[in-house]
Each structure stands twice: as C-alpha cells, then as structure tokens.
Amino acid sequence: MQGDSSAATAVSRRWTTVRVVVVGDPATGKSSLISAAATDTFPETVSPVLPPTVLPAEYYPDGIPVTIIDTSSSLEDKSKVEEELQRADALVLTYACDQPETLVNLQNYWLPEIRRLKVTVPVIVVGCMLDLRDEHFPINLERMMGPIMQQFNEIETCIECSAANLVEVSEVFYYAQKAVLHPTAPLFDQESQTLKPRCIRAMKRIFILSDLDKDSVLNDSELNHFQVKCFNAPLNPNETEDVKRVVRDNLPKGINHLGLTLDGFLYLHSLFIAKGRLETTWTVLREFGYNDDLELLKEKLPVPSAKAPDQSVELTTEALDFLKGIFSLFDSNKDGALEDFELDELFSTAPESPWDEDPYKDSMERTELGNVTLSGFLSQWDLMTLLDPPQSLAYLLYLGYTGDLSRAFRVTRKRSLDFKKQHTDRRVFQCFLFGPKNAGKSALLTSFVGRPFQDNYTLTNNQCYTVNTVDQLQASGNEKTLLLHEIQERDVKELLSCNNSLAACDVAVFVYDSSDEYSLKRASKLLMEVARKGEDSGYSVPCLLIATKNDLNLYPMAIKDSEMVCQVMKINAPIRVSVKEKHMNNIFQKIVTTAQQCHLSVPETEHGRNKKRYQQLVNRSLILASVGAAVAIIAMAAYRAYAGRKSNSNRSV
Missing domain, CATH: 3.40.50.300 (P-loop containing nucleotide triphosphate hydrolases)
Structure with missing residues (x-):
C-alpha cells in the first residue's frame, strides 16, 4: 500500500x-x-x-x-x-x-x-x-x-x-x-509507539468494508481493490508479495494462507506512521469519509431534515431490519440480550459507544443481569434518531450499513396536519413529563424500563429520558416506541420561552403526588401554562394528568379536585397509579393512545376559549360581510340590467 x-x-x-x-x-x-x-x-x-x-x-x-x-x-x-x-x-x-x-x-x-x-x-x-x-x-x-x-x-x-x-x-x-x-496526534501515541484507540476502530471498520467476501482476511484481489480505491493505482504482484513479506517477517499472525489479517493491516499502518508516512494512512481515512477527529463527516451524510418544527425523523423498516441483524450477529450465546462485552464489540468499529453519556446512559431497558434486550436496543436507536439524526446515521455506517442511505430514515408528517386529519402514522412518540418536585416523575421513568422502585428520593440533576416499546392493547403486535422526557419544574419557564418548544412534543403528561394537595396545585398550574403556550404558539398537544403514589392515603378532596381540573380543562379524568405497588393501570399504553389520538384530550384555557370565540366572531363577520358584498354586487348587476332594458324600451317607443 x-x-x-x-x-x-x-x-x-x-x-x-x-x-x-x-x-x-x-x-x-x-x-x-x-x-x-x-x-x-x-x-x-x-x-x-x-x-x-x-x-x-x-x-x-x-x-x-x-x-x-x-x-x-x-x-x-x-x-x-x-x-x-x-x-x-x-x-x-x-x-x-x-x-x-x-x-x-x-x-x-x-x-x-x-x-x-x-x-x-x-x-x-x-x-x-x-x-x-x-x-x-x-x-x-x-x-x-x-x-x-x-x-x-x-x-x-x-x-x-x-x-x-x-x-x-x-x-x-x-x-x-x-x-x-496529516497530524500525528489523532493516530499515534508517541510514548507507547502504538496506534490510538480511535485510529484502531476506524481502521477495523475500513478493513471490514474492504473484506468483500467477509472471511476476515484481505486476499490479493481485495488488497488490490483497496489500493485502487484509495490511491488510484493497482499493486503489481511483486508489490503485493513485498507487503506480505514485511508483515510476515515482523508479525507472523498478520498473515495467513488466505492473505492479510486485521492485525497485519493495523501493523502496516503503524509502520507507515512510525516511518513518517502519515499521508498514506490519512489518505485511506479520508477516502472512507473520516475527518481529523476520526469521525465520519456528518455534514456530508444525506440526513433528511424535518422542514417544520412539528416534524420528526424516524428509522425505516429497512434500517430496523439491519439493526436486528446486527443485534443477532453479536448476541454470541443467542440468549436474546447483549452483555456489556458484546455491546462493546458491536461498537468496536465506531469512535466509541454512543450511549455511555447522557442523554442515552441508563435510558433503555436491560435484563436483571444488566444485559440489553432487543427492544431496548432498538428503542435506544429510535431515541438517538429523534434527538440527533446525523449521529444516528453516522453510527449506522460505523456498524457497516451499506444500504441506500436515503431509505434509512423517514420524515414524519407535520403534527398539525395529523391533528386536522385526526390520525397519525408516527411510530415514535415523545412524551414531555411535567410535575413538581417529589411528584414521582423519576419513579415513572425508571419503571418504564423495568428498573425496581427505590424508596429513597434522588433529585434528578438534568433533563433525562427513558425509552421503550409499547404494545398497544387494541392491536396486538402493533408496537410503538415511547420516549419519556422528564422536564424539571425549574426548567419549565425556560422551555416555554421558546415559541416552538412544544412542537417536538406528541403528548404532555402532568404528574402529581395524590397524597399532597400542594402537588396537585403545582401540576395544575403547569398544565395551565403548557396549555396556554400551546394555544399561543399553535402547537397545542394532548395532555394527561397522572396521580402517583396511589398506595398512600389521599388527601380528603383529592379525587374531586383532580377531576374538577380535568373537567375545566376538558381532558380525560386522572389516571391513578402506584409504582411502588406495581399498579400501573396500563399507563404507558394510555400515553401512546393519547398521542395517537392527537386531536383529543387537548386542554382548553379560558384564554383559549375567548380566543376561539373571537376568531369565530371574526369569521362570522367576514362571512356576513362577504354575503352582503355578494348581495350588493348581485343587486347592482340586476339594477344595471333593468336600467338597460328600460332604456332600450324607451328608444323603441
């Protein structure tokens, strides 16, 4: 090479x-x-x-x-x-x-x-x-x-x-x-004289993509194809033998009877760099789309963009099928779950695992042993695609996706249009979870991904997500992906200060502690603020009120007060749950159903009703004015016709 x-x-x-x-x-x-x-x-x-x-x-x-x-x-x-x-x-x-x-x-x-x-x-x-x-x-x-x-x-x-x-x-x-x-720093550790981890990961991916027959070896034909792709010049047989001899003499396991192994491929690039020929390695990396940080150039990826704030990006069936195949490939013991070492190996051709930091850390379902289930794996991809489509597409490529990139993602229809049609074809729904401190938001999130209830309350420091699939009761097998996005009470004001803040929200849930009257008052106020923002911005969302801690003693007027709030706001009655007792009342299915029926359970405020009445009055006035103008035009035309006939009659006499 x-x-x-x-x-x-x-x-x-x-x-x-x-x-x-x-x-x-x-x-x-x-x-x-x-x-x-x-x-x-x-x-x-x-x-x-x-x-x-x-x-x-x-x-x-x-x-x-x-x-x-x-x-x-x-x-x-x-x-x-x-x-x-x-x-x-x-x-x-x-x-x-x-x-x-x-x-x-x-x-x-x-x-x-x-x-x-x-x-x-x-x-x-x-x-x-x-x-x-x-x-x-x-x-x-x-x-x-x-x-x-x-x-x-x-x-x-x-x-x-x-x-x-x-x-x-x-x-x-x-x-x-x-x-x-051709910088050295991203590629090579001068002190240890070894390739850096990101360089090894990038080179491993390039090796796998260049291994056309997938036998874990680059034979002479594949080596020549690689040389032409990267350097626009073929290797003659003597040059191929020279390359293999150098590897064989210095790293015997780098060559076998079929050709150059991954170890040999990495050794060659380590040798190039040690001899100051960094341009060779950088030419290979850039031919395969890498930047100086050894990441794929996201700006060159054909990522579809949501043209309106209330549109989102989802994985297509084609991309999901690829991911299911990848999951199965790395599930070495075929137990339907990935252990940490299997997940690490799955992402070994990417710069690093994309899910080690927030907002992805601890957001998906795992087994009791801490392994990642298939539904958790696919849901996590749905989360990454919704939040960061370029990163999601880049990681599909890191994992070896070779399909038509334009068919990996789909852009959803505007939610405002779904509202008018009273139907949505979305597969992934984002739920904003509001509520006062200690209302039970975090417990609801963790229960969604199967983690046990914790008696000790821990304040969530940042906005966080959990994500999972939900099988709709009325249509068995019709799975949707639900993202629960916790919004801290202290962050609500900043969130609602943006005009498009609710555009990405498919359903809003307001959580309160049913044993605490103040908690209901705070949740009701948050519901009012969100409803008002939706009316003003044009991005109204269906809403649910959830009464948590139903295992505790309710305060005397709890049921009546909460039902009154729902009646005034014209949304469904509160859903009562107890995470501690595992009485969940099909809450997650109900959240998805509410998101799908996007034209229902949309709260109304007095401000909104007045605004609607005013708009109706204006519309009626415009209609009456239009009718009056039409009548006047018709009358004028009739008068002119009459005057014309009369004039003709007089001339005839």
Missing part, C-alpha cells in the same frame, strides 16, 4: 492555505529562517518583523501553499502575538542552538503560555543557528527533547537548522504543513 497524488487531491478539498505562525525568544533567528525559506538565500540584513510570507503550492507535494506569519518578541506587541497564535494552523517555536537559555525559556514560558491561551494546534520546535553551536559540545537532540515532548504532547516534531548554510530550512515548514494536513 502506497500513496500518490490522490493524497493531495483529498487534502485540497479542505485547505486553501496553511497558516504557520513563528514565535520564540528575541534573536533566535525567526526572521532569518523565514527569509531563507522564501528566497533560498541567507539574508545579510533582515527586518525585525517580516510581513506575511507565502511559500507557493508548488513547493509542496500536497499542493497547498503555506502562509508564514513572523512575530515580534517585544512586550509591547504581546497582544498582537496572542492574536496570531489564536489564528494559527501550526506553530514554529524557535530557540537558538548557541543560546541554551532560549531552550529553557521554551520549556518554562512559551509552551505553558501556548497552553494558557488554549491554542491546540501542532507545534514544531526548531533550533536555529545550528552553524553557531560549539562543535566541542555536541547535543543529542532526541535525548534533549525527549522529556520536553513527553511533558508537552502538542509538539509534533523537533528539528535543528541553519539559515546561514541553508541546512534543513525548507524542511521546517514542510513539517509544519504536514502536521496540519
């Missing part, structure tokens, strides 16, 4: 120039270095600070020009230097080979200062004026810089040069450009 001009083509799509900023102590040769690189001659005199200098594209194999920014070392210009550091693609940090104190200052001031400014670009450490170093005191650059590079891993490479003798001058900016276009 070897690179050619295709590497330059892949890079040129992303960069028009590489901006290299040169910084360092006074009199360390910054300006002389830049001038010598630009003119290929040593300047007898040089300005204290040079203007921006461009090294043209033809200087470099990648065909990308380099813009070099010289900087002042005076304290008066410190703010200007900081500004340039923030705009840099790469830094050249200089010290003078004949002035050891400048190297000390590099370690004690410049590198910490770069970190303080949160500049995270690659750094090339350059020793200038090599010709002035005393030959009686030779320095081992690797031994001298090794500890510094371990302390500051942003250092990409170190090099010493002489502008006076034109030694290694052009190489300085070649290395700087290369560090930007």
